[in-house]
Amino acid sequence: MSEINDYVIMFFILVGAFFSVVTAIGLIRLPDIYSRTHAASKSATLGVMCILIGTLLFFWTEEGFFNSRVVLGIFFVLITAPVGGHLIARAAYNSGVKLWSKSIQDDLADKEEKFESKKEGSRQ
Numbered sequence: 001m002s003e004i005n006d007y008v009i010m011f012f013i014l015v016g017a018f019f020s021v022v023t024a025i026g027l028i029r030l031p032d033i034y035s036r037t038h039a040a041s042k043s044a045t046l047g048v049m050c051i052l053i054g055t056l057l058f059f060w061t062e063e064g065f066f067n068s069r070v071v072l073g074i075f076f077v078l079i080t081a082p083v084g085g086h087l088i089a090r091a092a093y094n095s096g097v098k099l100w101s102k103s104i105q106d107d108l109a110d111k112e113e114k115f116e117s118k119k120e121g122s123r124q
Contacts, residue, residue, distance in 0.1 A: 002061075002062075005057070005061040005062070008057060009054050009057050009058050009061070010054075011054075012050045012051070012053045012054030012057065013050070013051055013054040013055075015047075015050045016046075016047045016048065016049070016050030016051030016052075016053075016054060017047070017051070018047070019043045019044070019046045019047030019050065020043075020044065020047040020048070020051075022039070022043045022047070023039055023040060023043045023044040023047060026038075026039025026040070026043065027039060027040060031100045031102075032097075032098075032099060032100040033088075033089065033092045033097055034089050034092070034093075034099065034100075035100070037085045037086075037088050037089045037092075038085070038089075040085055041081055041082050041084065041085025041086070042082070042085075044081065045077060045078065045081040045082060048077050048081070049074055049077055049078060052070055052073055052074045052077070053074065055070055056070045056071065056074070
């Protein structure tokens with residue numbers, strides 16, 4: 001039974017390390033801030049969560065110690081990392097950072113124009 005636990009723990013740790021490497025490559029190779037925040041928020045969240053799950057399983061199965069702080073860390077990363085990535089991308093867009101020249105679609109362009117026209121209409 002211990003050998004199966006070792007393989008499961010190893011699986012989670014290796015998957016987490018793989019997604020962390022994918023995050024690093026994405027941050028280096030992707031062309032604009034919007035793509036980079038996507039890489040950082042999605043794959044880094046999954047990578048950190050897998051590593052924390054592997055850590056939790058290791059201490060629970062090998063040491064007999066259930067650590068609630070690791071569970072809280074998993075929950076905290078799950079909630080805050082995607083929200084942080086979204087807020088960084090939204091702040092970049094609102095401050096005027098341009099999209100990559102080969103971007104196909106800008107979903108917020110129409111919403112921004114409508115907001116500006118409402119804003120001007122309320123001033124009059």
